[in-house]
Amino acid sequence: MKSICILGRQPALGLAELESLYGTETVSLVAPNVAALELEAKDINFPRLGGSTRLARVLAEIPGSDWKSVEKYLAKTVPEHLQYVPEGKLQLGLSAFGFDISPAKLTATGLTLKKIIRAAGRSVRLVPNNELELNTAQVLHNHLTGKTGWELLLVRQKDTTILAQTYAVQDIDSYTLRDRGRPKRDARVGMLPPKLAQIIINLATSDTNPLYGSIVLDPFCGTGVVLQEATWMGFDVYGSDLDPRMVQYTDENLMWFLEQPGCPVEDIRASQPPDWRYFSLEEGDATTHQWSPRPNIVACETYLGRTYTAQPERGNLSQNITDVNTILTKFLRNVHPQLAPGSRLCLAVPAWQTKPNTFRHLPLVDQISDLGYNRVEFERVRNDELIYYRSDQIVARQLLVLTRK
Template sequence: MIQSVCILGRQPVLGLAELESLYGPLVQATAHGVAGIGLPADAIDFARLGGSTKLATILATVTSSNQKQIEKALLGIVRSPAFLLPKSGKFHLGLSSIGVDMSPAKLNALGLTLKKVIRTRHDGSVRTVPNTTPELSTAQVFHSHLANENGAELLLINTGQQTIIARTVAVQDIDSYTLRDRARPKRDARVGMLPPKLAQTIINLAVGSNPGQTPLTILDPFCGTGVVLQEALLMGYNVYGTDLEPRMIAYSQANLEWLSAQNLKLEHETWKIEVGDATTHRWEPRPTFIAGETYLGRPFTEVPDRATLEQTVSDVNAILTKFLRNIRPQLTPGTRLCLAMPAWQTRPNTFRRLPLLDSLEKIGYNRVEFERVSSDRLLYYREDQIVARELLVLTVK
C-alpha cells in the first residue's frame, strides 16, 4: 500500500527508474508523471532525488473523480486536527490537479471554500495561491512556502480507479540547484553542462538500493568540471575523479573547494582528483560505484550528414568500448555503474545508439533491467537536441 507520492520531473521515466533503483518494489507508477511509494514521506531522502519535483504524504483516497465527492473529502481533511496548522502568522494554501478534471477557475473557487474552513481553526491570516494552470509549478510551491509548516499544497491525483488527496511535504530547492549550477567558479560550455539534477539521478542509478560497505567511494572517470563529484559529496560519499585534460582537473578542484566553503557538512567527506586517460588509467583505491557522463563526441546543432554521424558514432564507440574493457578487471563482480553515453536524435524521438550496447555481455557487463520502465528508454534530451544522453546502468559480471 502506497503511503507517499513523488511528482516526477520533465522526463518521468528517469525519475521512476531513479526511485525504483533506490526503493525497489515499494515503488509503482501511480499516474502519468506520478510515482507511489510504500514508505512514509519521512523515510524518503527527497533531497538526493534529481528526477522528482515534489514529495507528498497521502491523506485520503476518493473512489471516483466526482468533484463533489472530492470537495467533501477535502473539507473533512482541513477540518480535522490531523491537518496541521501553525499556531499563528500567515498560512498559504494551494491546490494542484493532476489528471482530475478541474479547471483553474474551479480550483480557485475550491481554494476559497477551504480557506473559510481553515480560518475557523487558525488565528492568523489565510491566503490562497491562485491557479493559472491545474498544477502549481515547483517555483510557486517553493516560493510560497507551501511545503512547510506555514503552508499546504493539496494534490488531487487521478489514478484511473480513484483520486488520491496528498499534502506536499517537500519540493525541489530551486535556489540551491541554481547556486550549484551557475555560481560555481569554473564552468565550461564546450565540454557540456551537466545539470546537477541529472547528476543526482546518475548517482542514484549507480548506487541502487544496496549501498555496500563503508567507506563508500564514487568514481567519475570523465569528471570534467566536477558536477557528479559535487553532488556525490553532498550525498555523503567520498569521491574520486579523473579526466584526460589537466584543465578539467584544475576546474574540478576549484569547484569542490568552493563547494566545501559553502557547506560545512562536507568536513568528513574526501575527494581525490587526478589526470587520467579513462582508456588506460589504473584507479587506486578501488571505487564502490561508478557514475559519470562519458565522452559525448562532437556537439551538433543540427542533424549531421550520414557520413559525419557514422564517423562520430564509430569514434565514440571505440573510445568507450576501450574504457569499459580497461576498467572491467579493476572492479569486483557485482559493482554497479551508471554512465551517461551519447545517443543521436536523427528524427523526433528516433535515436542512433552506440553499437557497444549490443556487446556488453561479451566485454563483461550485464545491463540492469527495471520493473517499472524499460532500460532502453532512459534518455535525457530536449526536443531540439541532437546529442541526447542515454543512461546506461550496468553491473560487472
C-alpha cells in the same frame, strides 16, 4: 501507499531512480508523472533525488475520481484537520493531476476552502493557480511546506483520488548555486545539470550499497558536477580526466563547494590540516588509466563526441558514432578488471536524435555482455526510456546501468 513523489520533466528517469534506491516492491506508477511509495515521507532521502520535484505524504484515498466528489470530500474533512495545524496564518495551495478541469475551477475550489477555513476561525491565504500544478518556486517561496503551509495534492486514478500533503520540494535556489554559481564552467565540454548528475549516481547505486565509505569514480570528470553531487550525498569521490585543464577546474570547483553552507564535509574539515582534500583527482586517459584505490561505483557522463546544432550528414554522424564507440569500448575493457564482480556503473553515453523521439545508439549498447557486463533491468521502466534529452537536442544522453560480471 504511504507517500508519493511528483516526477520531473522525464518521469521514467525519476521512476527508475526511485526503484534503484528503494526497490521494485516499494515503488509503483499511479499517474503519468506520479510515483507511489510504501515508505513514510520522513524515511525518504528527498534532497538526494534528482528526478522528483515534490514529496508528499498520503492523507487519504477519496472515493470517486470526479471533481465534484473531491470538492465534497475536502469541504467536509478540511475543518477536521485544522486542529493539527499550528496557530498562525495558514498558507493554502492546491495542485491537481489527471483532472480535466481549468486552473480557474481549481482556484474556485480553493476559494471555497478558504471561506470554510475562515469560518472555523483561522486566518488563511490562498496561492492562486495559473496552472493545475503549482510550480516549485510557488511552493518554495510561499512556504507551503512550512509549519503553517498546506499544499494539498489531488491525484486522479480510475475510481479513486489520492489526497496528499506536500512534505518537501526541490530546493531550486540550491540547484542554481550548485550549477551556475561554481567558479569554473565550460560549455565546450557540456553542461551537466546537477539533477541529472544525481540521477546518474542514484542509478549507479542500490539499497544494498553502503553510503559512507563507498568510493564513486568519475573517469571523465570534466568540471566535476558528478563528483560534487556524490560528495553532497556523502560518498568519497575519485575523479580523473584526459585534459589537465578539466582536472584543475574540478579541483577549484570542489574546493569552492567545500565552502558552501550545508556542505556535508564542512564539519570534517575543521579537524583537518589546511591542505586537506576530501577528494582524489588525477590526470588520466580513461581507456588506459589504472585507478587506485579500487572504486565501488562508477558514475559519469562519458565522452559525447562532436556537438551538433543541426542535423549532420549521415556519413559525418556515422564516423562520429564509430569514434565514440571505439573510445568507450576501450574504457569499458580497461575498467573491467579494476572493478570487483557485482560493481555497479551508470554511464551517460551519447545517443543521436535523428528525428523527433527517434535515436541512433552506440553499437556497444548491444554488446554489453561481450564486454563483461550485465545490463540492469528495471521493472517499472524500460531501458529504452532512460534517455535524457530535449525536443530540439541532437545529442542526447542515454543512461546505461550495468553491473560487472
